[in-house]
Structure formats: structure tokens, C-alpha cells
Amino acid sequence: MGKKLLVTGMDFLLDWVKQHIKSAEIVCTSNVSEENLCRMVKDADGILYMQALSYPITRKVIECGKKLKFISSAGVGYERIDVQAATDNGVVVMNMPVGTTVSVAEHTVALILACAKNLVKAHENVVKGGWRLLAMGVELWNKTLGIIGFGRIGREVAKRMKGFEMNILVYDPYVKEDEIRNMGGRKVDLETLLRESDIVSIHSPLTKETEGLIGEEELRLMKPTAILINTARGELVDEDALIKALKERRISYAGLDVFRQEPINKDNPLLALDNVVLTPHMAVQTLDAVIRMMNQNGIQVEKALNGIYENVVNPEVLTKLKK
Numbered sequence: 059m060g061k062k063l064l065v066t067g068m069d070f071l072l073d074w075v076k077q078h079i080k081s082a083e084i085v086c087t088s089n090v091s092e093e094n095l096c097r098m099v100k101d102a103d104g105i106l107y108m109q110a111l112s113y114p115i116t117r118k119v120i121e122c123g124k125k126l127k128f129i130s131s132a133g134v135g136y137e138r139i140d141v142q143a144a145t146d147n148g149v150v151v152m153n154m155p156v157g158t159t160v161s162v163a164e165h166t167v168a169l170i171l172a173c174a175k176n177l178v179k180a181h182e183n184v185v186k187g188g189w190r191l192l193a194m195g196v197e198l199w200n201k202t203l204g205i206i207g208f209g210r211i212g213r214e215v216a217k218r219m220k221g222f223e224m225n226i227l228v229y230d231p232y233v234k235e236d237e238i239r240n241m242g243g244r245k246v247d248l249e250t251l252l253r254e255s256d257i258v259s260i261h262s263p264l265t266k267e268t269e270g271l272i273g274e275e276e277l278r279l280m281k282p283t284a285i286l287i288n289t290a291r292g293e294l295v296d297e298d299a300l301i302k303a304l305k306e307r308r309i310s311y312a313g314l315d316v317f318r319q320e321p322i323n324k325d326n327p328l329l330a331l332d333n334v335v336l337t338p339h340m341a342v343q344t345l346d347a348v349i350r351m352m353n354q355n356g357i358q359v360e361k362a363l364n365g366i367y368e369n370v371v372n373p374e375v376l377t378k379l380k381k
Contacts, residue, residue, distance in 0.1 A: 061363055062125075064098055066090050067108035071352065075106070078356030081363040096122035105129045106359055109138050117143035128362045132355050133158060133342060136371055137264050137291070145372045148379065152358060152369045156210065157351030158342040163214035165341035166259055166289045169313030170219070172335045173285045174198060174257070179332070196256075196283070198222040204255030205243070206271070207262035207290065208233045215259060216241055227251045230262075252279040257287065264291040274299040277309060285311040289341045292316040301327045304334065315341045 061082035065075055072086045087098055090113040099105065099122050107115060109131055120126065120143045128150040129139055136153045144151045172178060175195035183191050203219050205212045208230040216226050226243035227250070235245040252258060258280065262268045272286070273296040280286070286309055288295055297318045303309050305327075313335045314328070320339055328334055342351070358368050370376060 061103045062101055063104050063106060063359065063363065064095075064102040065106045065108075066095065066113075074352055075356075078353070079106075079359055079363070081360055092116060092119060095119045099123040099126060101125055103127050104359065104362055106132060106355065107139065108132045109135050114138040114140070115144075116140055120144055120147055120149055123147075123149070128152060128367065130154070130355065130359050130362060132351065135264075135291070141372050145375055148375055150362070150367050150375050150379075151371045152362065152367060153371055154351055154355055154358065155369060157354050158347045159210045159214055161344040161347035162211045162289055162341040163218060164344075165315060165337070166211070166215050166261075166287055167218050169287050169289065169315065169335055169337070170198070170203075170257055170259070170285065173287070173311040173313045178335050198224055198257075201225070201256040202227060202254055204229065204246075204251040204258045206230070206248070206251065206258065206260045208238060208243075209261060209263070211289075212259075212261035213241060215261065216243055224257075227255055248276070249279060252276055253281075255284060256281065257285045259287040260290045260294055262290055262294055264293055269293050270296050272296065272300070274302075277303040280309050282308060282310065284309045285313065287313045289315045292318045292320065297328075301331070304328075304331050307333075311335070315339055 063079060063082040063084055065084060065086040067090050076084050082103060085098060087094060092113055095113060096119055099119055102123055103125055104127055107129055115129055117140045120140060126149050129144060131153040134153055134155045136151060139151055141151050176191060176193050179193055180191050199222060202225040204227045205216055206229050208228045220242050227246050228238045228243040229246060229248045229251045238245045262271060271294050277299055300312060304312055311333045315337045316339055328336060361368060
């Protein structure tokens, strides 16, 4: 019997998947409920998983996959995959960390500019027949950008914002001071970054340690003129505390591409605020990024189907497989 690859939430890319992955029969499903995933994974060797469009890969789903050898997240995120369950069952989990870096960095810059220049308000004003907008924007020149998380995306944002002649502060306990200095930034603790930054941009991965990283206490440290940008994960910010801070004008603006609940609830108070710019978790959704990401996914999954694993997030499984 040949190998089988289950592709979830990507039926619109089925033709592409079949063209680029030749080592297995491709089975694609847009019905991403736990029940259906359990049924379809039973004889699958691997899963190519579109996180934003799929039900979480739970322990139950993993344990239904009696032949399952790997799960490959099509993007950088894998928090909706039960990695511990995969590890317990000898299943390799991979992600794709590089394909969307530029698109997310550019989207971050777009949100910074939209907030700083009041672009959404200005557009709405003109559409409604107005002309002059009383709410002024601010310059970025000589202002301070605080970057929380200095991985691939954080670094690309820093490179771009240096072009606006901004001062760059970085909070990342895992990156050396010299490395940050060489990219034109200054390493600081989180409190210093929040107090001194005019714009705070979040690029940390979501972990148990970073969940709720920005809460009531952290928001109170920020300047009343400060802008908060989040293109990472909604759970990094206490959304209720952020809404309160925005309503009370304790910070000036927020530009958000990610939310605690996605799609965002229709009764979410963020939707009623006039000092936010909201986008629907679309930072990765550029034609260039999708093509790049899917080409890289094709190569990675082909290798995995032949027992070669890259970008593994639970490497302890590989040790077990060698025994």
C-alpha cells in the first residue's frame, strides 16, 4: 500500500499540492472538525496542516492516526497542534519558519503607518464628504520603536524602520546584546522598552511563558501617546486590558492583525473603538509569501515522506526514531 498525505483546510490549493508532492496519495479535506479529521487520518502517513483554516490537531486526532509519522504546519505557527501528544506517540512535528517573514514585517510597517498617520480616519472622513481631519498624525523620525521578540520578523521590522530614522529598542532575553547592537538596536528590559517607546511592536512566539505578556500592568507603563502593534499572536496581549487602555486613552492607538478569538466576535468592543486599525490575520496573505511558503512546504513534505525531517519542533522524537 502506498503512502497517504492528509491536507487540511487547503482544498483551494489542491492542484498545487498534487503537482508538488509526488511521493504520496493526496487526500484533502475542508471539513476540519475533530470527528472528520479522526476519520481521515486513520491511514495517513503525514498531515500538511493549514493552522488558520483548520480545527486543532488534538491528542484524539493524533491517536487516531495509527500510521501517522509527521505533522507539518504550513506556516511558522504550531500552537494549535498538541506537540506533547505528538511526541508521546512518536510523531514528528515540523513548521515552516521562513516563507512569510517579509510579508509579516511589511504588514507590521503598514499598521505602524496607518496608526501614526490616522489613515483609516482620514479615508472615512473623505468618503463621508469631509476634507480636513482635525486629528493629527505624528512623524516617525527620531521616535523610538520598541520591538518585543527579535527573531526573523522582528529583525526585518527593525531593518525597515531604521529607514525612517527611528531609534530601536529590543526586548528579547534569548538574543545577545552584541547581535542587537550590530543591527542598530539597543537591548533593554521589558519595563524600559514600554516606558521609553513611542511604538511597541510584538513579535514573540506564543508559549506558556509569553501568554498574556502585555497586560494591565504593562499597558500602564506605556506613554499616553504610544501605539501598540501586534502581528504575532492574539494571546500575547490581555485583550480586555488593552480595550480598557484604549477607551481611557491611556495609550493612543493599536494596530492589530491577531486577536484572542478568531474570527473576531461581532460584539468585540474593539470594533466600536475609533483608535484602532484592525486586519483579519492577513499579514502572511500576499501572493509572494503564499507561493514561497508552498514551494518550501512541497520540498519539506516530500523529504518527510521519505524519512528526512526538517524544521522539527519536537526533536526528541528523532532520537526515539533512531533507536
